[in-house]
Amino acid sequence: MKPTLIRILGYFKPYWKLLVISAICSTIVGAMDGAFAYLVKPMLERIFAEKDSGIFILVPLGIITLFAVRGITRFTYDTSIKLAGQKAIQDIRNDMFASNVRLDMAFYNRNSTGELMSRMTNDISAMQEGIANIVTGLFRDVVSACSLLGTLFYLNWKLALVSFVALPLTAYPAQLIGKKIKNASGRSLNLMGGITAILQETFSGIRVIKAFGLETLIINRFKNANLNYLQQMRKFIKYESLATPVSEAILSFGIAGVVYFGGSQVMAGRMTAPGFFAFIVALAMISKPVNKLQGSYNVLQRSAGAAERVFQTLDQSRAITDKPNAVDMNRASGLVEFKNVSFSYGEEPILQNVSIKATSNQMIALVGPSGGGKTTLVSLLPRFYDVTDGAIFIDGHDIRDITLNSLVSQVALVDQETTLFHDSIANNIRYGKPDATIEEVTEAATAAYAHDFISQLPAGYDTSIGDRGIRLSGGQRQRICIARALLRNAPILILDEATSALDTESEQMVQRALDNLMVNRTTFVIAHRLSTVLHADKIIVLEKGRVVESGTHNDLLANNSLYSRLHSLQFKERDTDEMVYTQ
Numbered sequence: 001m002k003p004t005l006i007r008i009l010g011y012f013k014p015y016w017k018l019l020v021i022s023a024i025c026s027t028i029v030g031a032m033d034g035a036f037a038y039l040v041k042p043m044l045e046r047i048f049a050e051k052d053s054g055i056f057i058l059v060p061l062g063i064i065t066l067f068a069v070r071g072i073t074r075f076t077y078d079t080s081i082k083l084a085g086q087k088a089i090q091d092i093r094n095d096m097f098a099s100n101v102r103l104d105m106a107f108y109n110r111n112s113t114g115e116l117m118s119r120m121t122n123d124i125s126a127m128q129e130g131i132a133n134i135v136t137g138l139f140r141d142v143v144s145a146c147s148l149l150g151t152l153f154y155l156n157w158k159l160a161l162v163s164f165v166a167l168p169l170t171a172y173p174a175q176l177i178g179k180k181i182k183n184a185s186g187r188s189l190n191l192m193g194g195i196t197a198i199l200q201e202t203f204s205g206i207r208v209i210k211a212f213g214l215e216t217l218i219i220n221r222f223k224n225a226n227l228n229y230l231q232q233m234r235k236f237i238k239y240e241s242l243a244t245p246v247s248e249a250i251l252s253f254g255i256a257g258v259v260y261f262g263g264s265q266v267m268a269g270r271m272t273a274p275g276f277f278a279f280i281v282a283l284a285m286i287s288k289p290v291n292k293l294q295g296s297y298n299v300l301q302r303s304a305g306a307a308e309r310v311f312q313t314l315d316q317s318r319a320i321t322d323k324p325n326a327v328d329m330n331r332a333s334g335l336v337e338f339k340n341v342s343f344s345y346g347e348e349p350i351l352q353n354v355s356i357k358a359t360s361n362q363m364i365a366l367v368g369p370s371g372g373g374k375t376t377l378v379s380l381l382p383r384f385y386d387v388t389d390g391a392i393f394i395d396g397h398d399i400r401d402i403t404l405n406s407l408v409s410q411v412a413l414v415d416q417e418t419t420l421f422h423d424s425i426a427n428n429i430r431y432g433k434p435d436a437t438i439e440e441v442t443e444a445a446t447a448a449y450a451h452d453f454i455s456q457l458p459a460g461y462d463t464s465i466g467d468r469g470i471r472l473s474g475g476q477r478q479r480i481c482i483a484r485a486l487l488r489n490a491p492i493l494i495l496d497e498a499t500s501a502l503d504t505e506s507e508q509m510v511q512r513a514l515d516n517l518m519v520n521r522t523t524f525v526i527a528h529r530l531s532t533v534l535h536a537d538k539i540i541v542l543e544k545g546r547v548v549e550s551g552t553h554n555d556l557l558a559n560n561s562l563y564s565r566l567h568s569l570q571f572k573e574r575d576t577d578e579m580v581y582t583q
């Protein structure tokens with residue numbers, strides 16, 4: 001694995017031209033600092049020793065020219081290096097987003113949405129701060145420190161040695177503090193991930209929070225998370241603030257030495273007063289870039305903590321990928337077979353030896369007690385997860401031998417989560433087929449019984465849907481999702497409790513839309529309400545991950561076992577409900 005810094009630099013490679021421009025400019029700026037300190041000596045000599053009046057015109061002119069050139073080069077340096085930094089960060093952000101989106105479902109089970117959002121925002125911001133600091137300051141400060149160092153040695157190398165004798169001593173505490181900063185930075189970003197997770201849960205679950213009066217509870221939870229973050233930041237602030245005083249305390253020995261030895265050299269006539277003054281000016285000037293370099297080192301450590309987390313996410317690889325010889329599958333006829341399928345998310349088996357066969361255009365219903373494994377079973381079909389044992393076939397092809405792209409195009413999913421994006425209604429339907437014309441969109445919406453209500457909206461199909469489609473009713477959102485699935489026109493359809501969150505009237509509308517959607521497709525329907533699957537070609541009863549019964553509604557009723565018990569229980573409930581309504 002490449003070290004973090006090398007990887008960051010790799011992101012700058014495409015922008016090398018900007019780096020070259022900034023390197024040239026920073027060399028000019030830095031060299032000017034050295035030249036300025038060096039010129040102090042001849043200037044003082046000509047004023048005090050030679051009493052040269054011409055110098056009064058030359059020096060101000062020189063100063064103006066020097067600062068004008070410095071200003072222009074500094075501007076060019078700043079703009080080019082900051083632009084390179086922004087471009088590199090943009091590439092990192094794009095790579096991270098693309099890598100996250102492509103990762104398997106298992107990755108999303110392991111990480112909360114809030115944490116993932118925090119990595120995309122807070123971690124990248126921390127990294128960006130480091131990069132901005134390094135790229136804007138580091139190069140210039142190094143050049144400036146080197147040129148001033150050259151001047152110091154040129155003016156009096158013995159005195160220069162005395163002043164820097166203490167410098168190596170600062171390296172150890174600086175390194176120690178830098179390490180602490182890096183660790184504290186990683187921990188604080190972790191805690192920030194927790195804070196973002198609370199934010200995400202709160203704002204997306206605000207209805208439940210209000211309905212249950214959980215405001216105080218959630219506010220306290222947030223306060224605690226914030227307090228933990230503050231405590232971590234306290235350590236961080238302490239280490240960061242300690243860095244400069246520690247190095248300055250050590251460097252004070254060097255300065256004391258300069259005053260002592262330099263002063264005695266002047267007294268003894270081995271050094272001129274202007275020479276000593278120029279030396280002090282150069283020494284005072286060098287403290288600025290040296291201190292900034294120390295600061296940059298600490299920022300570097302902080303962003304290294306963030307960068308390591310960013311690259312960790314970038315390095316996660318997909319477990320589910322195309323085999324080297326995977327084939328593209330044309331539109332399937334819809335023959336689906338689960339053959340001795342077993343599956344577990346972790347240690348515990350969730351599905352055991354499940355075998356189901358569906359011929360083209362059949363409707364297969366999956367029913368059974370909660371937690372029996374119905375959703376898990378259908379998640380294996382688009383390879384959200386791979387089977388632990390056994391195999392799944394579509395038209396006789398093991399789905400692991402087909403390219404993921406062509407597999408995905410065989411399956412459409414409609415579930416309770418009516419996911420709509422912040423976009424127009426037309427575009428939300430188009431997610432089923434990005435190049436669909438507006439006529440195709442309208443046709444799909446009509447078949448999904450959505451056209452009428454969409455036409456009545458102020459902007460029709462161009463109406464923008466707010467976050468999570470908040471302005472539409474549950475049934476309307478569901479019908480837009482059905483229109484999307486219709487447009488996708490996949491031969492295999494998964495309906496996961498698609499109507500369970502709706503009231504009876506909405507359910508009837510959605511059921512009619514679903515009936516249209518199911519035509520000419522092999523459909524797997526997960527339903528708690530058995531009334532919706534009475535006419536299924538085959539009903540599979542799953543209990544504790546095993547198929548315990550299968551057959552048509554009438555077959556299963558005749559068996560007088562789990563299905564018929566569930567059935568009589570539900571119909572008793574319905575009769576009771578009807579009695580309550582009619583009273």
Ligand SMILES: Nc1ncnc2c1ncn2[C@@H]1O[C@H](COP(=O)(O)OP(=O)(O)OP(=O)(O)O)[C@@H](O)[C@H]1O
Binds near residue numbers: 109350369376
């Ligand atoms: N992402 C996951 N990670 C770990 N375990 C999971 C995951 N999803 C489901 N499970 C577990 O797998 C088992 C089967 O869950 P699944 O959702 O497939 O059942 P289900 O029959 O669809 O249930 P329900 O009818 O309540 O929706 C449960 O014990 C559940 O806790």
